[in-house]
Amino acid sequence: xxxxxxxxxxxxxxxxxxxxxxxxxxxxxxxxxxxxxxxxxxxxxxxxxxxxxxxxxxxxxxxxxxxxxxxxxxxxxxxxxxxxxxxxxxxxxxxxxxxxxxxxxxxxxxxxxxxxxxxxxxxxxxxxxxxxxxxxxxxxxxxxxxxxxxxxxxxxxxxxxxxxxxxxxxxxxxxxxxxxxxxxxxxxxxxxxxxxxxxxxxxxxxxxxxxxxxxxxxxxxxxxxxxxxxxxxxxxxxxxxxxxxxxxxxxxxxxxxxxxxxxxxxxxxxxxxxxxxxxxxxxxxxxxxxxxxxxxxxxxxxxxxxxxxxxxxxxxxxxxxxxxxxxxxxxxxxxxxxxxxxxxxxxxxxxxxxxxxxxxxxxxxxxxxxxxxxxxxxxxxxxxxxxxxxxxxxxxxxxxxxxxxxxxxxxxxxxxxxxxxxxxxxxxxxxxxxxxxxxxxxxxxxxxxxxxxxxxxxxxxxxxxxxxxxxxxxxxxxxxxxxxxxxxxxxxxxxxxxxxxxxxxxxxxxxxxxxxxxxxxxxxxxxxxxxxxxxxxxxxxxxxxxxxxxxxxxxxxxxxxxxxxxxxxxxxxxxx
Numbered sequence: 001x002x003x004x005x006x007x008x009x010x011x012x013x014x015x016x017x018x019x020x021x022x023x024x025x026x027x028x029x030x031x032x033x034x035x036x037x038x039x040x041x042x043x044x045x046x047x048x049x050x051x052x053x054x055x056x057x058x059x060x061x062x063x064x065x066x067x068x069x070x071x072x073x074x075x076x077x078x079x080x081x082x083x084x085x086x087x088x089x090x091x092x093x094x095x096x097x098x099x100x101x102x103x104x105x106x107x108x109x110x111x112x113x114x115x116x117x118x119x120x121x122x123x124x125x126x127x128x129x130x131x132x133x134x135x136x137x138x139x140x141x142x143x144x145x146x147x148x149x150x151x152x153x154x155x156x157x158x159x160x161x162x163x164x165x166x167x168x169x170x171x172x173x174x175x176x177x178x179x180x181x182x183x184x185x186x187x188x189x190x191x192x193x194x195x196x197x198x199x200x201x202x203x204x205x206x207x208x209x210x211x212x213x214x215x216x217x218x219x220x221x222x223x224x225x226x227x228x229x230x231x232x233x234x235x236x237x238x239x240x241x242x243x244x245x246x247x248x249x250x251x252x253x254x255x256x257x258x259x260x261x262x263x264x265x266x267x268x269x270x271x272x273x274x275x276x277x278x279x280x281x282x283x284x285x286x287x288x289x290x291x292x293x294x295x296x297x298x299x300x301x302x303x304x305x306x307x308x309x310x311x312x313x314x315x316x317x318x319x320x321x322x323x324x325x326x327x328x329x330x331x332x333x334x335x336x337x338x339x340x341x342x343x344x345x346x347x348x349x350x351x352x353x354x355x356x357x358x359x360x361x362x363x364x365x366x367x368x369x370x371x372x373x374x375x376x377x378x379x380x381x382x383x384x385x386x387x388x389x390x391x392x393x394x395x396x397x398x399x400x401x402x403x404x405x406x407x408x409x410x411x412x413x414x415x416x417x418x419x420x421x422x423x424x425x426x427x428x429x430x431x432x433x434x435x436x437x438x439x440x441x442x443x444x445x446x447x448x449x450x451x452x453x454x455x456x457x458x459x460x461x462x463x464x465x466x467x468x469x470x471x472x473x474x475x476x477x478x479x480x481x482x483x484x485x486x487x488x489x490x491x492x493x494x495x496x497x498x499x500x501x502x503x504x505x506x507x508x509x510x511x512x513x514x515x516x517x518x519x520x521x522x523x524x525x526x527x528x529x530x531x532x533x534x535x536x537x538x539x540x541x542x543x544x545x546x547x548x549x550x551x552x553x554x555x556x557x558x559x560x561x562x563x564x565x566x567x568x569x570x571x572x573x574x575x576x
Contacts, residue, residue: 022160025189026199029054032124032187033062035167041093041122043086043441045071045079049099051139052126053193059097061201071440072468076103078461080110081430084121085437088420089394089444093120093171093183094437100127101139104146109429114182115150116325117244117424120174121182123147129159129190143186152181152324159188179322235347237291238357239273240304241266243423245296250274252295252342257349259357263300264388264397264406265421274412275357277364279303280570285360289313293346294333297325299423300407308332316345325424363573368409371569378554379562380478382533385409387449387476390540391416396435398450399426400485401559402478406449408566417444428454432461432475439471445544446472452479455549456514462523462547474544476536477516480556482509487559496560509556520549527551 023031032055036044044059046052062068071086073079076098086094098104104125114121128140144156153173155166163185170183195201241249241262249268253260261278262269275281279301286307294317298304308315309332317333328335336342372382384405387395395416397403403421420438422431431454439446455477464470486492486508495504505511520527526548530536539550 023162024196024199025054025159025191025193026057026195026201028157028159028161028163028187028189029058030061031162031164032167032185033058033068035164035171036095036122036124037062037067039093039168039171041068041095041171043069043071043083043090043437044095044097045073045083045086045437046097047073047076047079047099047103049103049126050193051128051189052097052099052124054189055097055124055126055187057195057201061203064203072465074463074465075460076106077109077430078433078458078463080107080121080123081113081433081458082437082440082461084110084114084119084422084430085420085434085439086441087114087119087121087437088117088434089438089441093122093174094441095122095124097124098126099139100125100143101141104141104143108147109427111147111150111182111184113422113424113427113430115152115424117422118180118323118325119182119424120171120180122171123151123182123184125184125186127156127186127188129188147182147184150182151184152178154184154186156186157188159190163187177322179324181324233347234350234353235291236288236350236353237293237346238289239293239295239346240298240308241268242294242296242298242300243421249295252293252339252346256343256346257354258293258346259349259354261304262412263296263298264403264410265419265423266296267415267419268295269410269419270412270415272358273354275361276410276412277361277368277408277570279407280364280567281357281360281574282307284571284574285357291315291346292333293342294318297323297423299426300404314345316342318342360574364570365411367569367573368566371566372409377558378531378533378536378552380405380480380484380554380559381409381562381566383476383478383536383552383554384449385411386533386536386540387447388416389414390537391419391447393417393544394438394444394446395419396431396438396446396448397421398431398448398454399423399428400451400454400483401488402449402451402454404485428457430458430461431455432458435473435475436461436471439473440469443472446474447540447544448473448475450475450477451484452477452481452512452514452516453483453510455479455516456512456519459519459523462520462525464547470546472544472546474548474550476540476550476552479516479551479553480559481513481553482511482556484556484559487556488563492560516549516551525549529553 059070063070083094083096153170157163239253239260243265245266245268250271253273260273282303291314315333316336319335320337388410435448491508494500517527529551
């Protein structure tokens with residue numbers, strides 16, 4: 001079976017050796033592609049290479065027959081993160097194919113992110129046959145195990161061997177109670193690497209149909225009971241929703257009557273219980289907290305990390321299935337894997353508890369809004385606020401300052417369709433590529449908010465080959481000419497000392513004069529430089545079609561002072 005709804009093509013049938021020496025490389029590649037399709041893989045990203053040529057031919061054949069959607073990228077790191085985005089946006093496994101040698105190593109960052117974020121990224125690395133290993137043969141290295149312990153399953157398939165069983169077994173492990181994560185299939189290929197007259201490609205495409213996207217249903221353990229659960233008592237409990245928590249966290253908080261402290265990429269930051277600028281409120285309201293219920297993986301703020309580290313607070317982590325991002329026994333929370341048990345732990349909010357947080361949330365929101373309206377120059381907080389309000393489809397957030405700005409200003413009375421961020425390891429690499437994959441996965445217009453260094457780090461993702469699918473992706477670049485996040489950390493305080501100013505600026509601020517407009521022009525991507533909030537608001541009001549970059553330049557030297565003034569103003573509003 002090919003996994004598609006139309007008649008099976010000869011190329012997808014079970015391979016038969018054409019001689020007595022095992023499968024040809026093309027036959028093995030066809031079998032690998034058929035196994036991927038049968039396992040639900042719809043999208044494959046491939047970077048060009050000679051040793052991976054059998055897979056390229058087999059994938060081209062499969063795409064013409066409507067069994068696979070193939071994307072070509074010249075940079076393996078871009079390819080890896082694009083596949084990661086396709087897996088996240090499509091909610092199903094996506095694959096990346098590389099040739100042998102350093103090409104495989106370029107995938108390490110994407111594999112690491114997939115491991116820690118629980119993304120089913122399938123790596124197919126082409127390799128030289130066993131007889132060439134250890135001989136000094138060109139582009140030959142040790143590829144099995146190159147990703148260390150990050151894959152949840154790995155297979156090394158010898159040349160001439162049918163890889164279907166290995167691929168099926170590896171992908172089947174994703175549904176067997178182990179954490180979801182990357183899979184590595186290393187495929188050895190012998191010459192010839194091209195089709196032969198006795199083994200031709202089937203390039204005619206009768207009855208071509210696209211396989212409909214498969215959206216995973218909500219698991220039974222993630223559904224809140226239809227009736228109100230019995231609540232054993234009242235406590236000053238808060239619900240913390242980290243990355244990937246999902247709307248379940250918002251529904252749980254609503255049903256239990258508890259304040260919800262939700263990060264933007266939790267996809268739970270909505271509803272009457274969601275608290276704005278919660279990290280600025282913890283200094284005042286935090287000492288009264290008795291219990292914390294955690295959904296997802298919170299990573300954004302030190303005040304929340306300090307709350308979860310407190311020994312006087314009882315904590316529970318909702319974990320309905322295994323995850324890769326922590327080692328059992330290494331976190332302080334009680335692990336609870338069922339919703340009724342979570343309600344029993346949390347209890348109902350103590351009288352006036354939710355109302356106190358809602359009052360503080362409104363005060364903080366009004367204070368920040370008034371401050372931003374009084375700012376003569378654009379700031380990252382204003383940009384984040386405008387982007388959140390305009391995001392009526394998918395929103396992707398880069399790491400560093402932009403997601404933390406969003407965490408302060410995103411209003412819970414509005415929520416984009418889905419919010420994504422690479423919070424597995426929170427690196428800045430591969431962000432444009434990831435957003436591209438997310439946009440391509442469902443054909444949904446997508447906005448990406450990034451800083452200038454994140455944009456420059458993955459600028460190669462702007463390169464699309466002629467004829468490749470173009471996503472509807474708008475990239476908003478907050479350009480402060482360097483690394484702004486260090487200004488609001490302890491390095492920024494040290495940088496105010498004249499003895500350290502130049503050092504901190506060079507090694508942490510990493511200033512640059514890159515011309516983003518020229519860079520975009522070189523890649524054929526539309527670019528606009530916006531000078532005011534009104535210009536940005538107008539640009540965001542236009543539909544997202546094709547690829548474009550909105551550059552907003554802001555000052556970095558006032559960032560530390562701005563955040564301090566916001567904190568002081570919010571604290572003062574709570575004490576009135």
